[in-house]
Each structure stands twice: as structure tokens, then as C-alpha cells.
Amino acid sequence: xxxxxxxxxxALLSTTVKEMRIFLNSTQPGSEGVKNLIINHYPSLKMMNxxxxxxxxxxxxxxxxxxxxADYGKGINSTVNVNFMTEREVMELLKRFQKDGADLGLxxxxxxxxxxxxxxxxxx
Numbered sequence: 001x002x003x004x005x006x007x008x009x010x011a012l013l014s015t016t017v018k019e020m021r022i023f024l025n026s027t028q029p030g031s032e033g034v035k036n037l038i039i040n041h042y043p044s045l046k047m048m049n050x051x052x053x054x055x056x057x058x059x060x061x062x063x064x065x066x067x068x069x070a071d072y073g074k075g076i077n078s079t080v081n082v083n084f085m086t087e088r089e090v091m092e093l094l095k096r097f098q099k100d101g102a103d104l105g106l107x108x109x110x111x112x113x114x115x116x117x118x119x120x121x122x123x124x
């Protein structure tokens with residue numbers, strides 16, 4: 001159970017980050033860490049944060065340095081150069097994005113509107 005607690009921030013990412021933009025050149029060694037993060041963690045991040053937009057752009061420019069931008073909403077953004085970061089370092093950055101948003105008092109959780117008639121959503 002203690003191993004799961006260390007990853008609880010992943011499910012909270014969308015509560016403080018409205019949109020994440022990942023820019024990389026997947027053919028360059030400097031983008032290796034962020035590329036591995038996308039391959040290994042994108043499915044679970046998206047599953048845990050369906051409301052958060054995650055945009056991934058693969059740039060053709062060989063001199064392009066990988067960056068990740070976190071859009072916290074309310075005009076607050078953070079852009080970090082992740083060129084030559086390891087996959088683990090990029091994951092720590094995402095964790096920091098979640099914490100920074102929480103420290104700013106941001107919360108994008110909105111109550112889910114019940115728009116369907118109850119007979120359609122009632123499991124009984």
C-alpha cells in the first residue's frame with residue numbers, strides 16, 4: 001500500500017494543472033527521458049486525469065530542446081526545459097507541477113452535473 005501512496009499525486013494532477021503541453025524531438029538523445037515518460041506513463045496519466053488536456057508535439061528541428069509547459073489556468077503557466085532529463089526526473093517535474101498548483105490554491109475539480117435522467121444512470 002505504501003508504494004501506491006507515493007503515486008497518489010498522479011491522480012491529483014488534473015486538480016491543479018488544466019493543460020500540459022509536451023514538446024520534444026523524439027529522434028534526439030535530449031528528448032529520450034520525456035519520450036520514455038510518454039511511452040511508459042501517458043496511458044495511466046490520461047486514465048487518471050481524463051479532464052486534463054495533454055498535448056504532445058514532436059518537433060522535426062534537430063536543435064529543438066524538449067520542454068514541458070504546465071497551464072494552471074487563470075493565466076498562470078510554467079515552462080521547464082527537460083532536455084537531457086531522465087524519465088525519473090521528468091516524472092518528478094510532473095509531481096512538482098501538481099504540488100505547485102496546490103500551493104497556489106488552484107483546484108479544477110468541478111462537481112459533475114447530473115444531466116441524465118436517473119432511470120439511465122440508476123444501476124438497479
